[in-house]
Amino acid sequence: MATDFVLRRLGALDLDLASRLHGEAFAPLGERAWTRQDMAELLASPGVAGWAVQSEESALGIALCRVSADEAELLTIAVQSTARRRGAGRVLLAAVIGHARQAGASSLFLEVGADNPAALALYGRSGFRAVGNRKAYYRRGEGAPADAVVMRLSLTSGE
Secondary structure, eight states: OOOOOEEEEOOGGGHHHHHHHHHHHHGGGTOOOOOHHHHHHHHHSTTEEEEEEEOSSOEEEEEEEEEETTEEEEEEEEEOGGGTTTTHHHHHHHHHHHHHHHTTOSEEEEEEETTOHHHHHHHHHTTOEEEEEEEEEEEETTEEEEEEEEEEEEOSTTO
């Protein structure tokens, strides 16, 4: 189902929103939700930028990335469960990729749970390739931890 989205930069007034959306996306997996303070500290860090995507009705997701020298990292992307598979994640990821390119990064890295096939598919369709694995990286509440797949996207035309 296609939806029209509005993309905007995250700012200091969006800390509660960003924390809420992160919690809604990751707490059900047993992960610690990032707090308002976590978001404030991240957004105040050098090289960090964030975006929110929303429909006419409400905010649906957020993404944060960090650019340092010629590398960028997707810190988080979180989309409400009711908004998944409607394009919000693609819009957020495209904003991160565009920002990283504009900032002069040659590579964009991310880590994603090996147990998250939807996210792995999104990143694969966007050109990311697996370059590593972190065993038992993500704590899943009372369940077994999940491995993280480290992925990389080349932002230069030569690769």
